[in-house]
Amino acid sequence: MLAKQILSNLHPSEASYPVWVLLLAGTCVLYTAVLAIYRLYFSPLAPFPGPKLAAVTAWYETYFEIVKNGGGHFTFEIMRMHEKYGPIVRISPKELHIADSEFYDMIYTSTQGFDKSAHVQDRFGAPEAAFSTPDHEVHKRRRAAISPFFAKRRIHEQAPMIQGHVNKIVRRLHQDYAGKGKILNLNDLYSSYVSDVIMSYAFNRSYGFLDEPDFVSSFTSSIQGLKDFVHYAQQLPWLPKVIDRLPDRLVGYIQPSMKAILHFQNSMRDQVKEVRQNIESEKAEAQEGTIFFSIIRSDLPPEDLTIPRLKDEAMSVVGAGIETTKMALAVLCFHIITTPSVLKRLQMELQEAIPDPSNPPPLSVLEKLPYLYACLQEGIRLSYGAIARSQRISKHNPIKYNDWVIPPGVMVSLDTYHMHHDEAVFPQSHEYRPERWLGNPRGPDGEKALTKYLTAFGRGTRMCVGFNLAYAEMTLVVAALFRSFNFELFDTDKGDVEIFRDMIGLEVKPGSKGVRVKVSGKGEVQP
Numbered sequence: 049m050l051a052k053q054i055l056s057n058l059h060p061s062e063a064s065y066p067v068w069v070l071l072l073a074g075t076c077v078l079y080t081a082v083l084a085i086y087r088l089y090f091s092p093l094a095p096f097p098g099p100k101l102a103a104v105t106a107w108y109e110t111y112f113e114i115v116k117n118g119g120g121h122f123t124f125e126i127m128r129m130h131e132k133y134g135p136i137v138r139i140s141p142k143e144l145h146i147a148d149s150e151f152y153d154m155i156y157t158s159t160q161g162f163d164k165s166a167h168v169q170d171r172f173g174a175p176e177a178a179f180s181t182p183d184h185e186v187h188k189r190r191r192a193a194i195s196p197f198f199a200k201r202r203i204h205e206q207a208p209m210i211q212g213h214v215n216k217i218v219r220r221l222h223q224d225y226a227g228k229g230k231i232l233n234l235n236d237l238y239s240s241y242v243s244d245v246i247m248s249y250a251f252n253r254s255y256g257f258l259d260e261p262d263f264v265s266s267f268t269s270s271i272q273g274l275k276d277f278v279h280y281a282q283q284l285p286w287l288p289k290v291i292d293r294l295p296d297r298l299v300g301y302i303q304p305s306m307k308a309i310l311h312f313q314n315s316m317r318d319q320v321k322e323v324r325q326n327i328e329s330e331k332a333e334a335q336e337g338t339i340f341f342s343i344i345r346s347d348l349p350p351e352d353l354t355i356p357r358l359k360d361e362a363m364s365v366v367g368a369g370i371e372t373t374k375m376a377l378a379v380l381c382f383h384i385i386t387t388p389s390v391l392k393r394l395q396m397e398l399q400e401a402i403p404d405p406s407n408p409p410p411l412s413v414l415e416k417l418p419y420l421y422a423c424l425q426e427g428i429r430l431s432y433g434a435i436a437r438s439q440r441i442s443k444h445n446p447i448k449y450n451d452w453v454i455p456p457g458v459m460v461s462l463d464t465y466h467m468h469h470d471e472a473v474f475p476q477s478h479e480y481r482p483e484r485w486l487g488n489p490r491g492p493d494g495e496k497a498l499t500k501y502l503t504a505f506g507r508g509t510r511m512c513v514g515f516n517l518a519y520a521e522m523t524l525v526v527a528a529l530f531r532s533f534n535f536e537l538f539d540t541d542k543g544d545v546e547i548f549r550d551m552i553g554l555e556v557k558p559g560s561k562g563v564r565v566k567v568s569g570k571g572e573v574q575p
């Protein structure tokens with residue numbers, strides 16, 4: 049009515065563009081004000097503590113994830129919020145965050161079928177992978193098709209294949225690096241190693257990344273580039289959908305970091321297409337028993353067996369274990385090399401367990417070495433796996449936390465950065481201290497195993513499916529390298545392994561070239 053009156057009082061030429069703009073702007077302001085008032089005073093989350101601005105707008109989070117210091121800083125901001133507001137905080141209009149290590153297992157649980165949030169479904173460019181699937185029931189069905197391949201027994205069956213890749217590394221370091229002064233980039237080495245392992249296992253295909261000059265290939269670089277886009281994809285969930293409709297060349301031109309995702313997507317699409325074509329033409333003997341051969345032959349419903357869906361699953365199965373395992377290895381090697389007491393103790397243990405380095409004992413023996421295991425645990429702890437929170441949603445039931453009742457449908461999370469730096473659980477949490485894992489240690493209550501607080505692999509229904517593979521890869525390569533070689537850091541410092549920002553995975557200081565070392569052959573260590 050008011051709008052009509054205003055318009056009728058105006059000369060037609062005056063009632064054109066500016067009035068409509070004013071009306072539109074007025075409506076927007078009114079809508080924003082009403083929304084802000086609703087979020088502050090009437091939303092079911094209104095009683096929860098937290099900054100008012102974060103309660104009013106999700107742009108608060110966007111600022112920290114995309115703008116501040118180049119983005120990836122919301123996890124640290126959440127930490128600051130907890131210092132001010134206590135263990136439960138409303139971090140955005142629709143989301144709560146909890147900082148209480150004892151409550152982790154209540155959210156990341158196998159006893160309740162919590163969903164993931166759909167707004168993060170697209171962030172790794174693989175929206176239909178089990179990993180990204182929001183709905184609990186659909187996730188359960190998709191995960192069931194891949195999880196048997198990562199059971200401990202199956203990984204032990206793969207140990208000779210993994211050891212074969214480790215032997216190749218040892219040979220190459222002897223030939224090209226040891227005593228020659230040539231600089232070895234451990235990040236590149238590990239990236240190639242775990243990529244070769246997973247491609248062998250997923251597709252029975254050798255890409256020979258470990259044969260590449262300096263262990264660098266476009267594939268491993270593309271995996272590294274995947275995380276550059278994650279916060280944009282999460283904060284602006286429409287962006288991946290728009291990009292998906294544009295020609296690849298245009299995308300690469302507008303957003304160079306997307307090139308990595310496109311490259312990876314294309315290579316995974318080619319892989320699954322080939323397996324399916326081979327099955328259809330009965331030429332798939334070479335792939336029989338591999339992960340994707342079995343998935344295509346599984347009883348998943350047809351909508352889960354399309355090439356685009358399988359491509360997404362391949363991106364997840366292949367991609368999820370590369371940067372995570374590489375960073376854990378790079379971090380732990382840095383600390384072992386720079387801490388003489390740790391290095392000596394590890395080398396002594398390995399010397400005793402592996403009398404002849406050319407004939408290493410099986411995985412089942414090496415994985416029981418207590419100090420080696422402790423070194424891995426500390427590396428995993430300080431590389432975090434996924435740093436950022438992974439939201440869970442209880443669709444139907446409220447969640448109780450202390451005196452608070454979290455209504456159904458609300459995103460709630462804890463995160464590994466908070467967990468791994470809880471000083472009550474891990475005193476001097478920023479220090480690399482393998483000793484804290486020795487002797488079946490307990491948490492602060494003296495009962496719960498300390499391993500319960502190591503959440504790098506997540507927990508519950510969505511826990512990392514590949515953790516047995518990750519431990520096997522790390523055990524075999526760390527045992528071989530520290531048994532056979534000495535390493536001296538080259539132009540590398542703590543900034544090359546410590547968190548600078550959270551890109552879901554660990555991102556270290558800008559411009560870092562990774563952990564670089566000079567290699568020499570090793571004599572026996574004296575007690």
Ligand code: HEM
Nearest residue numbers: 179368369372373433434438504505506510512513514518
């Ligand atoms: C140190 C090494 C690794 C770490 C720290 C790690 C960590 C994680 C984390 C935090 C999650 C997500 C949990 C969640 O959403 O709450 C995850 C999921 C996943 N990881 Fe890993 N991961 C590692 C290695 C691997 C390896 C080697 C593979 C396989 C080759 C793998 C495959 C997967 C898959 C497929 C998922 C999705 C599981 C699901 O949603 O059901 N990961 N991982």
